[in-house]
Structure formats: C-alpha cells, structure tokens
Amino acid sequence: MRARPDLGQGAVAILVGLLGFTAVLQVRGEDEDLLNRARRADLIQILDGLTVRGDQLERQVAELEADRRELASGADSEQASLEQTATLARQLAVLAGTAAATGPGIVVTVNDPAGSLPARALFSAVQELRSAGAEAIEIAGADDQQARVVASTYVVDDGSGVEVDGVHLEAPYRFTVIGEPQALTEAMNFPQGLVDTVTEGGGRVTVTQDDEVVVDAVHESTPAEYAVPAPEEDAG
Amino acid sequence: MIPALGLLLGIVAGLVFDVSVPLALQPYLPIAVVAALDAVFGGLRAVMDGVFDDKVFVVSFVANVLIAAFIVFLGDQLGVGAQLSTAVIVVLGIRIFTNVATIRRHLFRA
Numbered sequence: 001m002r003a004r005p006d007l008g009q010g011a012v013a014i015l016v017g018l019l020g021f022t023a024v025l026q027v028r029g030e031d032e033d034l035l036n037r038a039r040r041a042d043l044i045q046i047l048d049g050l051t052v053r054g055d056q057l058e059r060q061v062a063e064l065e066a067d068r069r070e071l072a073s074g075a076d077s078e079q080a081s082l083e084q085t086a087t088l089a090r091q092l093a094v095l096a097g098t099a100a101a102t103g104p105g106i107v108v109t110v111n112d113p114a115g116s117l118p119a120r121a122l123f124s125a126v127q128e129l130r131s132a133g134a135e136a137i138e139i140a141g142a143d144d145q146q147a148r149v150v151a152s153t154y155v156v157d158d159g160s161g162v163e164v165d166g167v168h169l170e171a172p173y174r175f176t177v178i179g180e181p182q183a184l185t186e187a188m189n190f191p192q193g194l195v196d197t198v199t200e201g202g203g204r205v206t207v208t209q210d211d212e213v214v215v216d217a218v219h220e221s222t223p224a225e226y227a228v229p230a231p232e233e234d235a236g
Numbered sequence: 237m238i239p240a241l242g243l244l245l246g247i248v249a250g251l252v253f254d255v256s257v258p259l260a261l262q263p264y265l266p267i268a269v270v271a272a273l274d275a276v277f278g279g280l281r282a283v284m285d286g287v288f289d290d291k292v293f294v295v296s297f298v299a300n301v302l303i304a305a306f307i308v309f310l311g312d313q314l315g316v317g318a319q320l321s322t323a324v325i326v327v328l329g330i331r332i333f334t335n336v337a338t339i340r341r342h343l344f345r346a
Contacts, residue, residue: 006238008290012279013242015297019272020243024250025257026265039263039318 097219132187141169271304
C-alpha cells in the first residue's frame, strides 16, 4: 500500500516538472523565433510590410544614385573647366611673354658692323613680324643678352646699341620668332623692310626657317599700377 | 511535497539546458503549456476539495495536453489555426480562472 501513492506522486512530479521545463523553454524561446511560430496570415502581413518597406528603400536608393550621378558629372564638368582654364592660362602666358614658347618659326640674324642701325629699324621689324602673325618674339644681342617682346615692349637707342625693355643689346641682333615661317620670311623682305634697311646701312641679314624654334626669354610681369579691370556692366 | 520538488527541478532544468524547441512542435507548445496549467490548477483544486487522485490527475494532464495540441493541429490543417488556438486559450483560461476562484475560496474562506 505504501508503494502506490509514491508511484502516483512520482508521476505527478514528473508531469509537473515537464510543465515547468516546457514553460521555461517557451518563455526563453519567445523573443528568438517570432517568425518560426508565426502563422501563415501573420507571415503574409509581415511579408507585405517588408515588401512595402523594400519598395520605399529601393526608391530611395534610386533617388540617391541619381543625386550621386549628378554630383559626379558636376565634378567632371568642374574638372573640365579647370583644365580649360589651365590651357587658357598657358596660352595667355605665352602671349604675355611670361612663359617660354616653342613652335615653328624663323631665326633672323642681323649683322650691323657699322653700328648704325637705329632702334626705329628694329622696332619696325617687330611691327612687320607682328603683322605677319608672329606669336612670340625674342630679341637677343651679343653676350647672350636677350629680351622678350611683349605688348608693352619699347625699343630706344642706347649708345652703341639699343635698349629693349631695360636690357641693353648690341649687334649682332638675333630675332627668334614663332609663327608661320613663310609669312614671317616674306615680312622681313618687305620693300623698306628690315632687310632693305640693314643692307642700305652696310649690314647683312640672314633669315633661317625652322620647324622648331625656342623662345625662352621671359618677360618679368609686373602688376599694373594704374590700370584696373573696368567693371563688367560698364564695359559694354 | 514530491510534486513541488518536481516542478522546481523542471524549472531549473529549463533554465540550465538551452534546448531549442523542435520546429514542428513550436505552434503547439504554448497551447500545451496552457492546457497543462489548467490540469495543474484542477489538481490543486482537487487537493483543496480533498478528492485528489493521482490517476485522475495524470490522465487529465496528458489528455488536456494532447487534445489541446490536436485541436490546434486540426485548426492549422483547416486554415483556422490562429482562431482555434485563440478559442482554446480562452476556454482554458476560463477554466483556470474558475479553478483558481475555488482554490481562493478554500484558502481565504472568501
């Protein structure tokens, strides 16, 4: 009689223990596997929600990518205009004489043993070269003295030679000119041009055409003291 | 005394061993737990009434759990699993409340 109640109590204990065990498992698993235990209807609802959210995010991605492309192309065009500006700056530097230049052109050597060649003749030679489309001009004298010819260049007589932009030059003079070689050569041979003038004074002029001449004299650019750019609206 | 020990042991085992519930059983476990709770409260009430019987408790416990799980399984097969499990919970909840009310009357005479 003693064994029976114990057996019954044992069975009750086992069942109640099982209940405790599964209840604890259930409570602990609750937060982990919400989706596993969800029913079909719930899952469909969750899926719908996720689909809508995914669509929203995809639209957002598309918008952001469009923004990115816009910004990238903006950076590209900025880069392009920067390069354009740099190229323009180099071209202007050649024009202003602040940078060395190279290209096809002529070298004109003027021998003036009498020393009678006036500055006026040299200056008119420069004018003739310019009218023939010279793009960069350099005048060199004896002893490697040289001057770049720019917009503000002046040529005056100076004792035994000439002074070009403050540099004293003596014969023989050597013009290095970049431009169309044939046109420049013809400019030198104008009637009353440099060749005529020098030959009359007993000197001799040699003109050499070349595919590649180098103008490496550089004009020291000084900021304008008086002239400032006029405001844009007044200019027109 | 022994059943209380068993409950304690079960809870401790559940806390110590990190057993994950098999996927196939996951929809039925919560229902089974509630059904078992119903049986336990019914047993407690029987103890209070002085008519507790081991055999009755064991049979009602197992039957409760199996029937509750079976009803939910049937509901899942019919496509009304969510509604049926709600119904089972409601019925079991009412039974638990009734049993607890009787226990309370025994304990507090009110």
